[in-house]
Amino acid sequence: MNRPAHDEGAERAVIGAALLSPSLVTELAAKLNPGDFYRPNHGALWDAICRLDAAGTPADPIMLAAHLAETGDLARVGGAPYLHTLISEVPSVANAGYYADIVAGHARRREVSELGLRLTQLADSGTDTADLLATSRALLDDTSTGAEWAPPIPLGTGRHLPAFPAHVLPGWVADMVRAVAEFTQTPVDLAGSIALAALSTAAGGRAEVEVRGSWREPTNLFTVVVLPPGSRKSAVFAAITGPLLAAESALVERTKPAIVEAELAARVAGKAADKAAHAAANADASARDALLAEASAAAMQAEAVTVPSLPQLVADDVTSEAAAQLLADQGGRLAVLSPEGGIFATIAGRYSGTPNLEVFLKGHAGDMMRVGRLSRESQHVAKPALTLGLAVQPDVLRDIASMPGFRGLGLLARILFALPENTVGFRRIGADPVPAEVAEAYRDNLGALVLTLAGWTDPAVLPLTEDANARVLDIERAVEPRLAPGGAWGHVVDWGSKYTGAVVRMAGLIHLAEHLRDGWGKPVEAETIDRAAQLGDYYAAHALAAFDDMGADQATRNARHVLAWIERTGSTTFTKRDLYRATKSATIRAVADLEPALAVLDAHGYLRQIDPPARPRTGGRPPSPTFLVNPDVHRPAATVHPIRDARRTA
Template identity: 65%
Template sequence: MTRTPPHDEAAEQAVIGSALLSPRLVAELADLVQPSDFYRPAHVELWQTVVELHASGAPGDPIAVAAHLADLGSLGRLGGAPYLHTLIASVPTSANGPHYAGIVADYARRREVAELGSRLTHLAGSNSDTRDVLAAGRAMLDAAPAPAWPSPMPLTARHTPRPFPVSALPSWLADMVSAVAEFTQTPSDLAGCIALAALSTAAGGRLEVEVRGSWREPANLFTVVVLPPGSRKSAVFTTLIRPLLDAEAKLIERTRPAIIEAELALRVAAKAAERAANAAAAADDRGRDRLIADATAAAMTAEAITVPPLPRLIADDITSEQAASLLAEQGGRLAVLSPEGGIFATLAGRYSGAPNLEVFLKGHAGDMLRVDRRSRPAEHVDRPALTLGLAVQPEVLRDIAQMPGFRGKGLLARILFAVPENTVGRRRIGAEPIPMAVSSAYADRLRAFVLGLADRCEPAVLRLTQEANERVLALEHDIEPRLAPSGGWAHVVDWGSKYVGAIARIAGLLHLAEHLLGGLTSPISAGVLDQAAEIGAYFAEHALSAFDDMGADPLVDDARHVLGWVERSQTERFTKRDLFTALSRGRFRKAADLDPVLNLLVGHGYLRAVPSAERRGAGRSPSPAWLVHPDVLRPAGTVRPISAGRVS
């Protein structure tokens, strides 16, 4: 051919520009167009880079792509950073990206047809027999190479969740979170989530948010950060929790005189009651009734004296029974804060042999908790407020989903998960320590927070301004469709149903952190509600990632199960009948149950449907067949031959 092959350079630019503008579109666009479909070589390499970055979970914005190409030494060859901005400028709207991808894919097919036509034209102009030319043409069509495999997309097509929105915190708290993250070279998510748990500890049991009517949310949170070992979790915990321990020591110092006085009064009253009882026992019939009455009054006086317990804000390795007792002793306030996740195994029954989640379920919801003891009458807490702040390893996250009752009874639905990017291996050595002014401001305010609320018997009730209430209504309208059976949160409907309530709780904590005790008499503003909603959106993204890791989406879980069979069997081609025969009937009861799973795997590039053979003669149609992406059949970073044949 002497003319330029058919192509549309503007459409190619628009596809890449759409992906750079909206990285969330990459999975959808990659299903429509492959790198080899682009005509311009620079576009082939650029699109391959964008797809690979997305598949690895790395950012795909123009700055990240330019930095990656610069590291590879190919940025200048591909047009430099200015050309990336040219690609973005060529996009009228990224929403049309799939349309542009269809244009690019269509021109790629046209070029294939043109190439075949050119080769047939060449044969027709030769001295070959026309029957030979036709046979050669059919052979060319049959032997036309299958489209190249693009890199498969992650099954959930989700990016690495956003970093913690530090700017949504009050300045004194934001400064401390940023300084701790910088000094420890840890993701800001860890310090941010523990800082929220620290606020929850300080306010627990003393603060409620009235959303609307009788809808009230206690201002206590369950936060869990997922990070691998060696991530300096303990250092972050120690730094951010120390002011709470200092405040606990202050409370003990303030309460100790009352404890001593009550213990002394109790001993005196007990001795008096004992003497009165002895006198009544020794009296004759004439004076016994009066002495018995005196002894009874003395015993009741002794019984009425209560020795205050030593104040306790924080527990670490604790059983459900111990947590219930401490909640009763501490007037309903307690926090379980730990850089480890051993508490989950304890709740699952490591010591008792049976899961015991009631204390944590009621401690989050604020429902009345009754505690029975052998040595004393039953005690109860009207409004328990339990705070949970943990940092767990990824293996723990996957384990807790399988623990009895954790999902079914609603414990996981109450947790605000954070799954940040691990910084190990990229940490800066010799980071600046936390400025003294920053740590002092944090410690002073947090201690004032604790001490100022400690003596309250009834929780302070924070209300919303009218504008803030409208923000909550808008959130509810936005979230409700996502909880429908076909919605994006259908597989986490239990968690999503508590989402708006969690934002209200966060708003209450941010309001009081901003105004301290002066905020007890003022309503929560729309601005604070917006800040809480920004933090809530962060937790929503991370919850989807966490539940995905826990296998919360049945379809994705089934797809991974099928991929597991493919990897084990090392089959490069299989039929639906092969697959149904090999897999468990407990998971797939009918062959039709495989259809949505296979469609998902095809859509994400792990499988490719084989054209059905034409049915000849009697009998049933051949079973549909699929080819397997080569990357599925070999571990990452290795090259080895793919075994032929099928496993039935």
């Protein structure tokens, strides 16, 4: 089958010329609409350029990249490097009008071709001639003049979420995050969220941020990224967490001599205790009391010898009991990092049949935990610090909402969710690998952070400057009204109540990562709180979308699935049969399963059905209904930053 008429080179040249010479945009916009571009990312770029021009802002590469980052569409259109690629490929800015004519001409040809295909399908179905002509006129009217569309009503908060603000991370972390995302062609959100979990692994249990009074926040986080299968999650995990395993090996080598020495001391003390006990047992009555005292002292001395455990920073799919024991053995620090979400099913009772959330709840809060042991008395972990860094599939996100205790006991309230836009289908082939110097700096610095803090038994205390404390108070003031009944966060008050603490924790991690070897000796600055607050804005928007998705009914979920297909393909019209072939899945098993989803999209103004032709009088298969898509679907939406905007207006 022939591909639809288009000239990708001309599309790239038009956009590149507009970026090189923003004064041409008004002239070119008179010839081209965003829907005239065959490539959806080119249409999105042209729409953004025209919007900037209409607002009086020059659509140069820097302004356009900043605008797309603000709307959350930068990754979807190819990232900032793609803008520079477009510029470098422009043959001549003087020929921009000629390139625009080529793009517009191909768009008209596609319209004619698509209309002809629809009419052919109707004719082949045996539709009555009169009905066929009536439908033809309807299609011509709708595709040429178009009826007025009202702005669509959003399906919850899941669309056009903000992109991960990697620029707020310390330079060596931000460079690695961007480079890994570019090489793997994955959303920056994935590498960014896992990088935060890596910093949490290094510092968790070894540092606390002192806000004011007795309020201290540990520096460990729970991050969960939601992406479908085939998103290269494992490759990103390997790149971001690999240095942690190298640092763990270094800790093991550093600890081995102490283990050997302790084991030897334990054997010597044990033999001395056995010898003393044997002597006391065989002594006569006159000497027995003194020998018993000596034997008791020797036994206590042998019991006091502690053999250090081999250091372990990272675990994968462990049970709650195993995680508790590891926390006890590792001095209260442990990270569960995995590109899969199996840990949720495990703690929900996959093996035991009984959910066990205590270690995860206390491990996040830093509450004292008692760990029972079969062979010895129970151990106390005074301030456990558990890190969670996962990438899960969308179905897992929906499943965990129904797992016993996850919402009611507060586990979900502790998670920083990221729901990035899937890049599969838009990935650039042959992307540049991570530069050696970037990977080396990341490995060395993350390893230094691990090794520097490894020796701390009591957590280092990081105070806030006076200005930093004022910033925290501003955040609290902005958040509190949102938690009230009817407030923006009233339905996620459990998550929102922990928001300020999460921002403080991230600020502590940024501070330590920028002061690798002496961070505990410096207070956290206001500028660091501001940067962490940008991360807070990002995670707040994504948390609302995650909880909205977890609470949505199946019709709404399927509607989002259909809407994602429309956005990804740039479809402006389609038949129900075509849609089914493209979106068939575990929840859309038959064409009839699309009915509720299409009804939701119709009610929200995303599409409308063209009046279907009558059933063929000669019998046979009826034609598949045809739908038109609201043009606003393919226009990027503005991104709102509730906390940051509230601070600006405070």
